[in-house]
Every structure is written in C-alpha cells, then in structure tokens.
Amino acid sequence: MDIQSGIDFGTNTVTGIDTNVEPLLQQSSFNEMSQMITNGARIEAESFSSYYDLDPLNQGNQYRYDEGVDIEQTTDEGGGYNVGWLENGEWLEYTTNVTEGTYDIKVRVASAIEDPGSLQVKLGDELLGTVDITGTGGWQNWQTLTIEDVQLAGSQEQSLRLEVKDGGLFNINWLEFESVGNSGKQSSFNEMSQMINNGARIEAESFSSYYDLDPLNQGNQYRYDEGVDIEQTKDEGGGYNVGWLENGEWLEYTTNVTEGTYDIKVRVASAIEDPGSLQVKLGNELLGTVDVTGTGGWQNWQTLKIEGIQIPAGQEQLLRLEVKDGGLFNINWLEFESVDNSANVDRNHNHNHDHSQDECHLQVDGRFLYDANGEKVIMRGIESVVRYGQYQGSGEWNDPYENGSLIDGNGDNVAEIAKTGANAIRLIGGRPEEFERAIEKAIENNLWVSIGHVDFRDTKVMEIIKKYECYVTLHAQGEVVHEDENKWREDSIKAIQEIRELGYEAPIEITAGFYGQRFEMILNQGQAIFDADPLKNVVFVTQAYSEIENRGGMSANLDKLKNFPVPVFVGASNFGLGLENGYGNNSNTYKQVWEGTQTRDLSSFYWVWSDAGYGDVISSNRKFDGLTSVGKYLVYDSPANLSSHAPKTEWLLDSELLLQSNL
Incomplete structure (x- = not known):
C-alpha cells in the first residue's frame, strides 16, 4: 500500500516505497469457505476472499506472502494477525452466509495517528454503517468500535466489504457480530457439549444458544428467563417441548461428534395442515431438511427422518435447528441412529431369548442399557432395605449387610413399591434366602433389580443372581467415603475384575466418591474404568444430596451426566431432607432433580429406607395405601410422575415366564 515514507506501522518502519505502482484488484483462493454471520461470529481481517490494494506487495511480510494485502503479527489479545498500511479507497471482501437478525457490529482497530480516517461496512450493495476511527496512541493499542442495531436479512453467499474512507492510516484486527434484543442469545444453561453417536438424543429444550423473535417464554415452563417458548409435553416419556x-428462528446445541453414517430422527407435532420445514445444520453444512406435515394436534406427535447422513468426527460442533417456510409446529427431540454396521454394537450378544436359560443380561451400549430384546432401558425406581447393616466405612465392594437389622425379610415391601408405577427397585442387604424372596417378588411385579450390599462371592448368592441375571444390575460398591480419584479408579477396576472372575455378566454399578456425591470423578475417570471391563458393561452412580447443585448448578451438572458416554444412575434423591439434617437441599431441589433426570433420560432411584419421616414415599407401615405427601407428588403430581414415566419393556413385562421356568 502506497504510504508516506518514514511512518512506523506496527513493528515495521517503511521508507522509500514506490508510489507509481499500479493498483491491484485480486480474487484470492485462500479462503473459499463462506463465513457465518450469526451471534458471536468473528471474521478475522486477514481471512478475506478478495481485495483491492494500491500496491502489489505485502508490506508486513506475514501469513499470505504472495498477495498484496499488508499483514503483520498482532500483539492484541488472542494474538494472530492484523491488516495494516491501509489507504483511502482500499477494501477487503469476505464471502458470508447470514443468519437473519439484529446485530451490533464490532470493529477492532488501532492507529498511531490522531485522526486516521473511517471504515465503511457493506453487505452486498447495502451500507451497514461507518465507524470513524480515532487515534489510540500506537499501532498495537487496540480499541473496539461499534455500529449498533443493524438489521440483517438471512442470505447465502453475500459479499461483506470493509472499505477505507477519508485517509486510512489504521490497522484492523477483526469484525464481530453480536445479536441484540432477544435474537441469538447465548445461554448459560447447557455448558457441556452433547454427544452425537448411535442412540444419542438431544432434547429440543436443552439448547446452548438461540434466535427468537420475541423476548418471552410463551409456554412459561422450565427456562423461565429465556425467550424460547417451552411447554410440558404429552408425548411418550414426558418432559418438555x-x-x-x-x-x-433457530436453536443451537454444542456437540461432540462420533464419525459415522446416521439416520436423523426429528420428533414434531402440529395442528396446522402445512406448517413449514426444519433445517438441520452442523457448522456450515446442511445435513438435511424435514418437511413437517400436520398431525391433527399440537401434542399429536410424529417422527420424521433424514436418512443416511455421513457425519465426520469433530469436537465443539454447533448443531442448528432452523425453522423455514412458516414454523407453526412443535419440536420434542432429535435422535441419531447409526446405519453404519461397523458402528453398531450387537445388543443381543451373550443374550438368549429363551427365558428358561441363564445366558442373558442387560447390556450397555452408548449411554443406555438395553435388555435381551435390544430395547432401551431407563430405570425409574425406588430403593428398599431388606436388611440394614452397620456401614463399615471401607467403601469396599463386598461390604455385606447380612447381620444387621431385618427390615423386610419376606419382600413384602416390594409389591407395595411396585404399586407406585416404578419399573425398578434397588434391594439393599439381606441373607441369601431373604433377598432371593425379594428378587422373585420384584420380577413378578415387572421390576428391574439393582442388588446392593450382599456378598457377591457367596456360593448361594452367585446361584441366585445367575438364575435371575436377565433382570439385575450389581450395585458393587458401598458408599465410598474418600475423594481420591486415582484410588477410586484403581479400586473400581479391581472390583470389576473380581466380579467378572466370578462369572457375572450383568452390568456393574460403580458409585462415585464422598458418599456418591463427587460426580466429577465419574466424568474424569469413568471412561478408564469402563474400558477396563472386558464386557464393557459398567454403569455409574451418583447421589443427589447437597452437591448436585454446587460447582456449576444443578441443570448444568445433570447435563454433564446426560452427556457422559456411559449410563449414569442418579440415586437417593430425597425430598424431605432439609438443611438441618446435614444432607443439604430443600424439597424443591429434590423435585427438580427427579424431574431433570426424567427429561434427560437418566436412570434414577428415589430413597425409601425403613420408616417415613425422611421424605419417604410410603408410610411407616410400608403400605402403598399410606403414601406420604412426597409419595403422592412422586407417583401422581410430578411432571415426571411414576404413574406415566417409568416405561417397561416387553422383556420386563414377560418376566413371569422366567419365574415359571425356574419353579
């Protein structure tokens, strides 16, 4: 760029430049990909697709050496490069795809000159605005100037131009777009990336950012202070839509992608005959569009499919659902199903569909359990004590509860718990003949069984579990007291090895440290523990006492557990325990945990011990007819109530065949 000799630009003093060179208009092949204009999008000045420059040399001699734009390294925050040596009339262009919205346009500039000139920002033929640049006291002393409230229409392959006016003796680092009003807001709700892999489901309401045309949540549910309209859904599984x-309007989700070919299923409903369409994008790539048809009602749901989409692996990818051609429809969820045989796991391996055989068990595949028919299992259950022992504090997996106080030696409590609508029960302690009676009653009442606090090495115990292994998980660790992650990992791997050496194939439950509350131990060490199991059949347990709403907030923490690639059970939520009891949260927090696990498809167990008074479901005589206020809420009133939201698979409903075969 032709400039007056002797002026210090950035780190370079330029002298003696030939002012008689021809101007250069050049299309660059450097940056062929279109850049996004959306909330938070930043366009680096040096990433232009074409330019007009008054001399053919790159005076900064950095980055794009064989082109005429003058680029140097910047000392601005974040490093990288800036464009400098600018002159009146020169311009840079960027090919962009624009998301409709109202934006503040921020321009990062610096100049050692008191009144260096101005910069016009244009999109196509439209002038978006002009920033008048003032001196900053140095070529690397940076300031951010703003063009406010610029309305942009959605468009593809638009040329964004930065054009120098009235001088030009300034540097440019970047241009940034920030949505204003209610459009394109970044939410703090879901900080963890969600997984795209076989079986992954993304709930519509779990967005990380959004663009909405009005500031109110019209459904007035769940995320009350944000503009996306959320209501409770009557679709199977409940939750929200x-x-x-x-x-x-659009919703965005931060995702980590496992490479594969997927069918993308979208769950939608509409009372309108021809409501519009929904685009599904990943980054800049359009994965496909679903044309939504009327379903005869806002809560009459259908599943539409985009088939055979090849998706490369990637981290922190933005998945966008964007409404087109109308929009009068509801969205419940998006689900990914692998159609690549190499990516599929045979959910029925080691399973035998003859109930009379013992070669079957629940199996982990991704973040879910599956039964012997390959049907997804999400446990919504209640804990019940057979025999309560004095906890030894060791955290060892074989801590027995054989000689403590007898609570329910005949399994009578099991049938009462089954009346709640639960699909699972955790049986705690007991001598072999006692917990066998409880297991039989659980299966008879179509309940999955988590077995805890028994001696898994006992010959009789082994015989019982092998007989009913199709229906059980092994709650292998007591309440681990310590918080040493490395010790926990090593102890857990050792427990898995010992249990597998005994011949068990059922899923092994591994409980987090500090009485199950340190869920971060699962996030940090869980994958290594899971990989150590030769059967890859491990689930993790965290307890929702006081810690679930700390260190990030309850919703964010539940999202972290949801996005963990292996199943996590959230246990021992208990409405009645208050601060005075030393367990932390109030009843509303426990209600939110219970409902949050259901909307995220996390298995969860509610705490019933011996007598009512600690937030238990049933009364002190352990009868369903004596439901406490907590029990009534859990069974009937909660949006995640057990009456409607504890699905039972066909295999579980056929469990009486197993009992008949073992008579």
Whole structure:
C-alpha cells in the first residue's frame, strides 16, 4: 500500500516505497469457505476472499506472502494477525452466509495517528454503517468500535466489504457480530457439549444458544428467563417441548461428534395442515431438511427422518435447528441412529431369548442399557432395605449387610413399591434366602433389580443372581467415603475384575466418591474404568444430596451426566431432607432433580429406607395405601410422575415366564 515514507506501522518502519505502482484488484483462493454471520461470529481481517490494494506487495511480510494485502503479527489479545498500511479507497471482501437478525457490529482497530480516517461496512450493495476511527496512541493499542442495531436479512453467499474512507492510516484486527434484543442469545444453561453417536438424543429444550423473535417464554415452563417458548409435553416419556416457532428462528446445541453414517430422527407435532420445514445444520453444512406435515394436534406427535447422513468426527460442533417456510409446529427431540454396521454394537450378544436359560443380561451400549430384546432401558425406581447393616466405612465392594437389622425379610415391601408405577427397585442387604424372596417378588411385579450390599462371592448368592441375571444390575460398591480419584479408579477396576472372575455378566454399578456425591470423578475417570471391563458393561452412580447443585448448578451438572458416554444412575434423591439434617437441599431441589433426570433420560432411584419421616414415599407401615405427601407428588403430581414415566419393556413385562421356568 502506497504510504508516506518514514511512518512506523506496527513493528515495521517503511521508507522509500514506490508510489507509481499500479493498483491491484485480486480474487484470492485462500479462503473459499463462506463465513457465518450469526451471534458471536468473528471474521478475522486477514481471512478475506478478495481485495483491492494500491500496491502489489505485502508490506508486513506475514501469513499470505504472495498477495498484496499488508499483514503483520498482532500483539492484541488472542494474538494472530492484523491488516495494516491501509489507504483511502482500499477494501477487503469476505464471502458470508447470514443468519437473519439484529446485530451490533464490532470493529477492532488501532492507529498511531490522531485522526486516521473511517471504515465503511457493506453487505452486498447495502451500507451497514461507518465507524470513524480515532487515534489510540500506537499501532498495537487496540480499541473496539461499534455500529449498533443493524438489521440483517438471512442470505447465502453475500459479499461483506470493509472499505477505507477519508485517509486510512489504521490497522484492523477483526469484525464481530453480536445479536441484540432477544435474537441469538447465548445461554448459560447447557455448558457441556452433547454427544452425537448411535442412540444419542438431544432434547429440543436443552439448547446452548438461540434466535427468537420475541423476548418471552410463551409456554412459561422450565427456562423461565429465556425467550424460547417451552411447554410440558404429552408425548411418550414426558418432559418438555419447544413450540410457538416462527420462520427464521433457530436453536443451537454444542456437540461432540462420533464419525459415522446416521439416520436423523426429528420428533414434531402440529395442528396446522402445512406448517413449514426444519433445517438441520452442523457448522456450515446442511445435513438435511424435514418437511413437517400436520398431525391433527399440537401434542399429536410424529417422527420424521433424514436418512443416511455421513457425519465426520469433530469436537465443539454447533448443531442448528432452523425453522423455514412458516414454523407453526412443535419440536420434542432429535435422535441419531447409526446405519453404519461397523458402528453398531450387537445388543443381543451373550443374550438368549429363551427365558428358561441363564445366558442373558442387560447390556450397555452408548449411554443406555438395553435388555435381551435390544430395547432401551431407563430405570425409574425406588430403593428398599431388606436388611440394614452397620456401614463399615471401607467403601469396599463386598461390604455385606447380612447381620444387621431385618427390615423386610419376606419382600413384602416390594409389591407395595411396585404399586407406585416404578419399573425398578434397588434391594439393599439381606441373607441369601431373604433377598432371593425379594428378587422373585420384584420380577413378578415387572421390576428391574439393582442388588446392593450382599456378598457377591457367596456360593448361594452367585446361584441366585445367575438364575435371575436377565433382570439385575450389581450395585458393587458401598458408599465410598474418600475423594481420591486415582484410588477410586484403581479400586473400581479391581472390583470389576473380581466380579467378572466370578462369572457375572450383568452390568456393574460403580458409585462415585464422598458418599456418591463427587460426580466429577465419574466424568474424569469413568471412561478408564469402563474400558477396563472386558464386557464393557459398567454403569455409574451418583447421589443427589447437597452437591448436585454446587460447582456449576444443578441443570448444568445433570447435563454433564446426560452427556457422559456411559449410563449414569442418579440415586437417593430425597425430598424431605432439609438443611438441618446435614444432607443439604430443600424439597424443591429434590423435585427438580427427579424431574431433570426424567427429561434427560437418566436412570434414577428415589430413597425409601425403613420408616417415613425422611421424605419417604410410603408410610411407616410400608403400605402403598399410606403414601406420604412426597409419595403422592412422586407417583401422581410430578411432571415426571411414576404413574406415566417409568416405561417397561416387553422383556420386563414377560418376566413371569422366567419365574415359571425356574419353579
């Protein structure tokens, strides 16, 4: 760029430049990909696709050496490069794809000159605005100037131009777009990336950012202070859906992608005959569009499919659902199903569909358990004590509860718990003949069984578990007291090895440290523990006492557990324990945990011990007819109530065949 000799630009003093060179208009092949204009998008000045420059040399001699734009390294925050040596009339262009919205446009500039000139920002033929640049006292002393409230229409392959006016003696680092009003807001709700892999489901309401045309949550549910319209859904599984959608609105989800070919299933409903369409994008790539048809009601749901989409692996990828051609429909969820045989796990390996055989068990595949028919299992259960022993504090997996106080030696409590609608029960302690009676009653009442605090090495115990292994998980660790992650990992791997050497094939439950509350131990060490199991059949347990709402907030922490690639059971939620009891949360927090696990498809167990008074479900005589207020909420009133939200698979409902075969 032709400039007056002797001026110090950045780190370079330029002298004696030939002012008689021809101007250079050049299309660059450097950056062929279109850049996004959306909330938070930043366009680096040096990433232009074409330019007009008054001399053919790169005076900064950095980065794009064979082109005429003058680029140097910047000392601005974040490092990288800036464009400098600018002159009046020169310009840079960037090919962009624009998301409709109202934006503040921020421009990062620096200049050692008191009044260096101005910069026009254009999109196509439209002038978006002009920033008048003032001196900053140095070529690397940076300031951010803003063009406010610029309305942009959605468009593809638009040329964004930065053009120098009235001088030009300044540097440019970047241009950034920030949505204003209610459009394109970044949410703090879901900080953890979600997984895209076989069986992954992304709930519509678990977005990380969004663009919405009005500032109110019209459904007035769940995320009350944000603009996305959320309501409770009557779809199978309950939870929430996003509704009141309008053309151009979008939801974004931060994802980590496992490479593969997927069918993408979208769950939608509409009372309108021809409501519009929904685009599914990953980064800049359009994965496909579903044309939504009317379903005869806002809660009459259908599943539409985009088939055979090849998706490369990637971290922190933005998945976008964008409404087109109308938008009068509801969205419940998005689900990915692998169609690549190499990516599929045979859920029925080591399973035998003859109930009379003992060669079957629940099996982990991704973040879910599957039964012997390959049907997904999400446990919604209640804990019940057979015999309560004095906890030894060791955290060892074989801590027996054989000689403590007898609570329910005949399994009578099991049938009462089954009346709640639960699909699972955790049986704690007991001598072999006692917990066998309880297991039989559980299976008879179509309940999955988590077995805890028995001696898994006892010959009689082994015989009983092998007989009913199709229906059980092994709660292998007591309440681990310590918080040493490395010791926990080593102890857990040792427990898994010992249990597998005994011939058990059922899923092994591994409980986090500090009485199950340190869920971060699962996030940090869980994958290594899971990989140590030769059967890859491990689930993890965390207890929702006081810690679930700390260190990030309850919703964010539940999202972290949801996004963990192996199943996690959230246990011992207990409405009645208050601060005075030393367990932390109030009843509303426990209700939110219970409902949060259900909307995220996390298995969960509610705590019933011996007598009511600690937030138990049933009364002190352990009868369903004596439901406490907590029990009534859990069974009937909660949006995640057990009456409707504890699905039972066909295999579980056929469990009486197993009992008949073992008579």
